Amino acid sequence: MRHWVQSLDDTVPGKFEVTRTGVVHDLMAPNGRHELTRARLRKRLEKVMPEALVAHTGEPDVEDEPEGIMRRPDVMVIAEAEMEGEGSFDPRSIIAAVEIVSRSNPDNDWVSKTRDYPLIGIPVYAIFDPRTGTGAVLTDIHPTPDGPRYATRKDFVYGEDVTIGDWTISTDGLPRYEG
Template sequence: MDYARMRAIAEELMRHAPDPIKGFEITGDGIYMMMPPSRFHDFNVMRLSRQLDRQLPDGLVPFPGGDIEDPSMGKLRRPDLIVVSDEVFGEENEPFNPRDLSLAAEVVSPTNHSNDYTEKMEEYPAMGIPLYLLVDPRKGTGAVMSDPGSGPDGRPCYRTRHDYVFGDKIAVGEWTVDTSEFRTYAP
């Protein structure tokens, strides 16, 4: 099925979805309806957003939950937080072009962690997103990925990766994030 048809089906499903459904993602495998995240998840997104907001130059903003779309790849994703120019907010309800992003950040959910660690590790560099911040409250760890390009096997990847543990101050591009403000999921 072509991407335009999948997108139309996803939008129709959203019109009939029950209240807890907050959005959808489209991958090569299909359409995934998204449930709202936990409070711990949202807390970490909020802390990250506040830290970045204090450091971003005029014209760049952190934005939670914005859809990004690359029709040529047949992908629509919803990172937990993006950093984007405020100039690209002109199209109401249209997904962002991933090439307009400075950063995509994902807070790993307790149940669907492979999505952030596997699929998005290949999709985000292929979409041209220069920085990918992964926050994993399950383990109290994460990684900052940069330098998107082709790996040794020719597949898209981030060629630079810096791992961290909660408590570290990390460089995310030209910004600094204090991960001691993040919380792990309750046992």
């Protein structure tokens, strides 16, 4: 599935990810408010994290081949040293994944990734939703009959401080989608 998705990346608009249940295709390119949110979160995280860590916003994907899952978080907190290898990042090297909810496919962030990220071992998942000016930080992976899930969810409203992993950042001034 990975090779098929990668072959489409440069020929079909949008972003592809492989989930446990199939391929997700977000037809819409991220808009300016989505990208501004991502840039502000990256900068805010990097101000408070140790220098050996980065809030990465690009490629490559995060892939767990045995589970058949390939994702690309909007922001990945990862040790800079982990970025020196080739190929996809090992999900167990990701300290936190941050997603900005897409206007065109919000269930991908609120439902699918909430299922996939604990399954592949990402310990902290933060969701920022510019549609509503709210979000949540999910932590504490635990086993369930349906597979690993996050046990703890801390909701927040834009304007409040939010703790992602060991770092607290402001959500003041994060843009909202219009309309």
